Amino acid sequence: MSQLWHQGAGELAGRIRTGEVSAHEVVTAHLERIEAVNPRLNAITDVLAEQALEAAKVVDRERKTGPLCGVPMTVKENIDIAGSATTHGVVAMREAIAREDAPHIGELRAAGAIPLGRTNMPEFGMRWHTDNALRGATRNPWSAGHTPGASSGGDAVAVATGMVPLGMGNDGAGSLRWPAQCCGVAALKPSLGRVGMAMRAPVPFAFQLLAVHGPIAREVRNLRLAFAHLCGPGADPWYAPVPLDGPPLPKHVALVTGDNVAAPIAEALWAAAAALTDAGYAVEEAEPPHLARASEIFIQIMLNHGRVHEGQTPVESIASADFVRFWAAFEPVWRHAAGTAAADPMAERATIARAWHDWMCRTPLVLAPIRTAPAFRVGEDLDPAWLADWPESMRAVVAVNLLGLPAVAVPVDATDGLPQAVQVIGPRFREDLCLDAAAAIEARAGRRTPIDPR
Template identity: 45%
Template sequence: MDSPIWRWSAVETAAAIRQRNISCTEAVQAALERLRTANDDVNAITVDLSEEALATAQRADGVIESGMAVGPLHGVPITIKENTDQQGQSNPNGIPGFAHVMATEDAPIVANLRRAGAIIIGRTNTPEFSYRWFTDNPLRGLTANPWAADRTPGGSSGGAATAVVLGMGDIAHGNDLGGSLRYPAYACGAATIRPSLGRIAAYNASSTGERPPMIQLMSVQGPIAREVRDVRLALRVMANPDARDPWWQPAPMEGPRLYPPIRVALTEEPAGIRCHPSVAQALDTAAQHLERAGYAVEAVNPPWVADIAAAWRNLLMTDTQVMTAQAMREHGSDEINQVLDGYMAASQILDLNGYINALADRTRLLRAWSVFMETYPLVLAPVSQVPPFQQLEDLQGTERVRQMLDEQSMLYSINLLGLPAAAVPTGVVDGVPIGVQIIGPRFREDLCLDAAQVIETGVGILARQLWERES
């Protein structure tokens, strides 16, 4: 391969290290050099771990020289989001008042990545409390979209997506409560998978209490990468067991084979809201690639999306009001509290009876999708019904926040359902990436990634277009 090492996929880098074509130190040095040249313009990596990463790479080279067996990511440079415990590092979650919160042990996902041989080169930016589709906070500052400075890089894993698409690491860790893996991947032209609830263990020992119930049910950890094959590899590593998360399930990574043609439901107006023309074109592009590969794509809307979106808002904001709003009001900036006001205004804060009934009604919504997916195992849908937002657009007032929640209804509905969904780019429109998501049955991430791979093969690796603009 004659391209710079930082442009290689994680699969290629790991193979080259195992075959001794390059060293772990060379792979890490390439990523760190890219960090030094690219990060100042975007502020994606907020904690530079160069010294530690190089020392780890040298030890990893010693393992290769010894002939010992190595993990599937041995020597591959990665990043970790700054809301997840990494031993010896602070876990501020974008809050100046939490900058002193130090992790005494690795979160499950960090431990699994390290055991696989991955080398952490830095920690990535997140909004305050990881609660926005924009990545800005008073502790670390604003992260820019690498394609267009006037657009959001997404949130809350905006630093992760920006870093990986620019080549600062081959795999970026993120998490997804309301689209925080898929939306940054969409805005930055990367690929990702929002895994099923229970696929990847989650736990932060630095937290002072347990997570609110709906965050336990709706938030997941996962990878963002430039290529679908890297997402698949990272998912396997991240999904290893950890007893600290009782939600984790020992589900197989591949399910029973589905005989072709696999039927795909194409949803063009989720919750009755029409997609922007560029998003509609992205769906059409993805559908054409799937059809050429033998999938049977039909224009049909899945059930109850508007109800699911409303349930996500009402349940999550009720949880927030009870368990986290006081901390947000006390420690958060005026900006995050303005956004929180908008979320609250667009939601119904439930009393105990309402909360219990809404939580019980989640089963009806899950059942409807489960039955629907017996006929349509995959759903092709927008990540967002509009192109990536203008930077900090959620600060335009309560009514704009309400509109944005409507425009993202398909994005966060999947969190309430706990289903897997892959996001993959389909091209660039007006200078910014555009893409789609593919939703599958529970624990069938393999089906989602298979379809995403078909689309990526037809479209190409979008990050390469970004690199070409630099030359």
Template identity: 45%
Template sequence: MSDADIWQWSAVETAAAVKARRVSAVEVATAHIARLHAANPALNAVVVDLTDQALEAARACDRAQAAGEALGLLHGVPVTVKINIDVEGQANSNGVVALANNIASGDAPVTANFRAAGAVILGLTNTPEFSLRTFTDNPLHGLTLNPWDRAVTCGGSSGGAASSVAAGIGAIAHGNDIGGSLRGPAHCCGVSTIKSTQGRVPAFNPSAPTERPLMAQLMSTQGPLAREVAGVRLGLEAMSRRDPRDTFQAPAPLIGPPVEGPIKVAVAPIPADMETDPRVMALIGQAARHLADAGYEVCEVETPDISVAWKLWADLIVTEIETLQGAGMRSMGSPDFLQVIEGFIRLATVLDGPGYMAAIAQRSRVIREWVMFLETYPLILAPVSVKPPWPVNADLGGDAAVREIFWNDFRFTSAISVLGLPAAATPVGLVDGHPVAAQIIGRRFREDLCLDAAAAIEARVGVLSRQLWAR
């Protein structure tokens, strides 16, 4: 057990300490609540404080343990939940002023699974409006800041989640990802995450008046962020508990069969039209060497076309937004949000009915190309962003800024969402004192392989939050 303060313990250390009765759930919750109240005012990462409920949940954990009841994976572990999924009795606002009183009548599957695992929910974390920007700011709850540097973004849309867990508020943070909303914040805040395979973690919001569009359902995934890869693995296991309300959830094992080694890792080539920061790319190269040192066979080969996948992602999501959601967003969104979303719509192609159906059909072909490539190379190493974290609200610089961020900087991240493949993100170092992450893309339902590789990188890079706290 670490000699650090309780709030600095990993999720795995915390769960083990509570189960071994070296510390009570109430002691753990009290330490994290104190950290929340000390660190959060400067960050605005947790925007709904649930500390009274957290203390009661911690007391219930201690009573259950004293009674000899079975303990869950996260018994007594403090966590946070993003404000775009339902927590019974709380508003699922999704960062939108008009939804400030959208009170959830029940828990979303992730929330229910956290509770079933014995987790203690400290609060709800911030997101941009409609969870559709790579920057976490909204007129309801305000701007969330990066604990490394107030001048650069914490990312989005799970920016509050990444900022809070990096700062030591909670051991695991819930987030979700439809185009990089887990991996981008992990990159910006120096934490680890996994975008799970579509169908791995159940999703459903009782408060939602209608179902999401088809491709949004097929591209959006729920997942954990943590300071350590082991915490991400533990959070994923807890989140993945079956929930029949998700019609796409698949009962796949969390650990797959062994892969004959050495496992081949393809280093994704950078398209010639991408402008990159050489310091970021040097760290990606260093990550490749870390994997080679760990026994992986690192290969410089051509991967399927990332640009084709990105264009497919953009066209499908924009078509659904424009056709089914645009009117509501335009009536409820702030000027800043509308500026960004209109720029994103102009960046893509709004498809007609036949074009939309043809794009869905093309998606199967593109996924097949990647799946077949992964038969030979079970993992792919790629950047999350080819540049360091952006200045706060850099996407408000007009259409050119939106294009630079989405098409140039973030291409490798958004494109993977349309494929439904798992992708872990983990820090690989600092550029000018700001974190940088790599992502490891894997075979369907082989999150275990992605996290194994991320852990190999972490073993050589270290846990960046410890450097943050030491400053």
């Protein structure tokens, strides 16, 4: 029998429900795993041991049988957990204790999941490497010299190494899918309106439109399990109570490769395409409509509607020296990548969305890169010259955020010791189709986590 921390969320919940193991044993096993590996990785920043063990006792004493009963999970530091600080990775917010859970965390608790720890992220979630002045850097368990991704990097590392079977992060510009690629785990970026945002404090329009909460797991089936229990409304005006499954659609997939995809990513895409073909999907190469312009409109909305105050606190007064250096290098790249200013970005967004809708009526699923290159070496994102092509390398990611579409990141292969992953994109509210296709890829690619730090 494998150790408990090797097992996925569904398997653990099933064993707890039958009494084969106790929730207390499951939580204890994961606490021991955290103690063994987290000091080398710095993925979990605050271990909620006392609260988690107490919650496990309640599960065992009351013989709870929820679909996630006794399953430990981590929660990123920009998501509210009652009684814990929502720091956003910022020193000035280290005492920002939340009074109540975020809506989807409350939904997961109601299903039986147990928060076991808070996870690291870059300051404000605005860097693609997980590091900050409050908590320090998180290390990639596959290679300490490479980034674990961001901004949900702490959750990706915790899941990849067996510290928890589920991580709760969010994705406004690839923040679930990029660390999944770097760490070799699976992640689901849901559709806009699927998972209710709290909206207790003013939320910038850009983040209302472009960002969503979602899960990270080692297996696609456990993404599906978690997803089924985090779709409550909260106080979110964008929320839409749409069924989790829709009618069958043709098993047609558009394969997006492009001209500037690094060899390891191209190999991963073709391997995923072969897996889908073997599973009965029809796969053909295609080019998404208006992909470059979608990236530009995404950036324009972020630049123009990414804050709620007219004035802005100087970044150097609240962020680490490395973040200040990163932002000084990246901001001009970011502004240049915004392209020609739209008279009305939302009108252009609607035009692009209609073009994608028409395209996806013919090929409902899209197989595309996440980033078009593998995990970068730590520190490279501080180099202005290196950063110059970052927006182009992430076009297939931010188009998904702009259009509010679902996407699943699924690992495919490992090259030179680093994992690779691809994303399966679907029509809005058709996470079920993305998960089905990702599961078919996973079944043929195999599973390589949990791993010990290298």
